[in-house]
Amino acid sequence: MATIGAPLLQVKESSPRGPLERREERLAWLMLLPVILALLALGVYPVLSTLWFSFQQGGSFGLGTTSAGLANYLRLLHDEQFWSALRFSLLYSLVTVCGQMLCGTALALFANRRFRGRWLARAAILFPWAIPTATNSVIWAYMFNDQYGLINSLLEHLGLLNPAHPIVWLGSAQLATLLIYVLAIWKANSLVALLVLAGLQGIPEEVYEAARVDGASRWQILWRVTLPLLRPVLLVTLILRTIESLQAFDLISAFTNGGPGNATQNLGLYIYLQIQQFGDFGYGSTIAVVLTAITLLFIVLYMRTLLRTSTR
Template sequence: MATIGTPLAQVEKSEVRGPLERREERLAWLMLLPVLLALLALGVYPALSTLWFSFQQGGSFGMGTTNAGWANYVRLFHDEQFWSALRFSLLYSLITVAGQMICGTALALFANRRFAGRWLARAAILFPWAIPTATNSVIWAYMFNDQYGLINSLLEHLGLMNPAHPTVWLGSPQLATVLIYVLAVWKANSLVALLVLAGLQSISDEIYEAARVDGASRWQILWRITLPLLSPVLLVTLILRTIESLQAFDLISAFTNGGPGNATQNLGLYIYLQIQQFGDFGYGSTLATVLMAITLVFIVLYMRMLARSGMR
């Protein structure tokens, strides 16, 4: 409907589309159709299937199940191992994402400076990300092995450890947890650095030159110019890293497999054990539904942050 004061010619031009516009619109939808079908097949359908299976019980791997109502969710609230895995997942996400964002941003600021051999420094920063996660975890597991690991061997040669009483790195819940945090930060801060570095490249040098002419110090430029201009990139990176950390599996599985005991077991590993080891597809789907809901909550919160920051 035309608004008061709008010329009729402009209304007709904006509301009436010609054959060319309609053909272009049909072509656009046709080109988007494979993507939409892939999203339905790989995203929406599995999510709805998981939700449906969360109300089932019995059978094996989703076959021959019967309706369980809310029994799986009632079981979940009384499952101490679930609450332990949930606590570890949330702490893992909070600590590792914070470490990745801080270290990755610092590395990006360093790699963005002009100095001889900058290309070599950038390649070294990306090296941890180039190694597959499972390979990284296995290498670290061998390094921190208490019998033949590299770390204990170095400590022994430096006289910092008694060979008769080696440090059991992965046998201590506290040490294993700390090592997982360090490994996760070391592995993924490369990706954060890459994304932040791309954002730094988009900031014009004229802005920095004007700030230096006005007498701004390096810290003032960082806090008042660089970081505010990087806020959209940092928020998007924060979303991606949070989602990945909540769904982490291969890093923990290959490094500690949830041990010692269940000290480093997160929700992803607990879901895998319920489905693959115990064949409890219904309860595993219930756990997966809860994890999916938690992830969606974080996504909504971050999207509100993006909206408040003015991103479109």
């Protein structure tokens, strides 16, 4: 049975005793060496370097910076745009992760039923995962284009909308935000559904059988049997989706690019603005450090959840 991080849980520690074991250990580290070195050089070093950059200022695109002390962090405190981006990131994560969990679980429950053509349901569930996020956002932006878009056109054909007064979907802060939520939920349903589906398949048929014998209705089985058994899977999925949502960039960047105004600018877009448009690597890094710190909370939570399940 596949559960999330299952390989991690099956790992056992051991300390070598004889010469044979020592040879085995040497081989293991030899096989791991390329990966560890690559991750240290391109994963760990950049993170530390970003931290260092957050105490630098001036220069252009990282060249010729000088020590800034805590100046960048103090600047954050008075940066209205930073706080608005942070607010958007948090609200976005809250709304879209809740939506994804609900819709994804519903999809999984649906695809777990036995019927002809179930593979089609599963392929449909998988599809939004595979379509490139950025490209997909461009299609959505086109669908919601006020003049040439599919959605307005459909509404007009149905007589629900006067062609003279099209809805400017991406021109209003509220509508654009709402659409981003819908898009983000649509896009990441797949992942939740996949993980929950795996969890569902791990519940033995006898459990349902027993519940039915006891006279439980379908509704009762769902709430009292299925969902409680799914709890560990749901918890891990929730944490992973939150981490991912906090880091969102492609989806918003290609859909509204933060607009209208800065209404849909999240932390990722604000970092990108600082580094690409202003070449301010110091301040960009500072915001990245904040984002990483928030993410780190959830990473620790994730590790604790996994390890607690494994010691049980």
